[in-house]
Amino acid sequence: MTKHPLKDHSLTDHSLSNQPRPAVAVLGLGSMGQALAGAFLDAGHPTTIWNRSDGKGDGLVARGAVRAATPGQAARAAEVVVVCVVDYDAARAVLDQAADDLPGRLLVNLTSDTPERAREAAAWAEALGVDYxxxxxxxxxPMIGTPEALIFHSGTRSAYEKYEPTLKALGGRTAYVGEDHGLAAVHDLAVLDFFWMAMHGLVHGFALAATEGVRAAALAPYVKVLADLLADMVDGTAADLDSGKFPGDLDNLTVEAANVRHIVRAAEHRGLDAAALRGVLTAADRSIALGHGADNWTSIVEGIRDPA
Structure with a gap:
């Protein structure tokens, strides 16, 4: 069995050339951090864990992880250091404690934030000489470590390619999206923009039906029909946006905006908050005013891009 560096009570740099899997460290043991560490363990990676407060990670230790006393100690035990905490300020506070121990290792920051913060973190790592x-x-x-789990990565291509098998232990749909360190956050924001707007629409539609006594469970099968239709529309919408052409031969924005308008009217008449739908309608009306009334729904992007 491969020795784990901390199990051997050595806190100095070490060679991992004889290990079947690169050693990893996970900094931060919230629910996501624990899931990440668990996936590494399941994939056979010697895993060191650290958390700011005590009382987390006992289950991981029982499965073979080693608890470090400090972030620096955890980093020294690993070839790949993963940090996953509440925000970038918290991540920086943790990583500052390990700054002297990070050079020569790959730092992977799975803390969500903006592209700007990601690029700032990359500049900090570069100043230390750390692949990031x-x-x-x-x-x-609960989906971490499954074939369906999607995780975006951006940054040093050579580092990603070297450790791709390690990173894919976290999810079968792990994707590298480019050298610009901000691109993972861009993908994150864009996909979640769609997701949360869709979730709002789902709940709002159920709430609208409920005002007339229709139970959500009764409406659900019909919502799924439209959800399947939406999935089928993704590629075509993307193609229209990338080409900048919005053919309105099958539908047009003027007609679709009228449909949204009567939903807004019905929702407000029933005392529901229709602010999000009003935002959709405002963008559509703005696009129509810009001359896109005869174009398809995707031309609403012009009203989104020009909110003035």
């Missing part, structure tokens, strides 16, 4: 990948986890903790 920024990342975004797109699934809940």
């Amino acid at each position: 990948l920024d990342g975004a986890v797109m699934v809940p903790a």
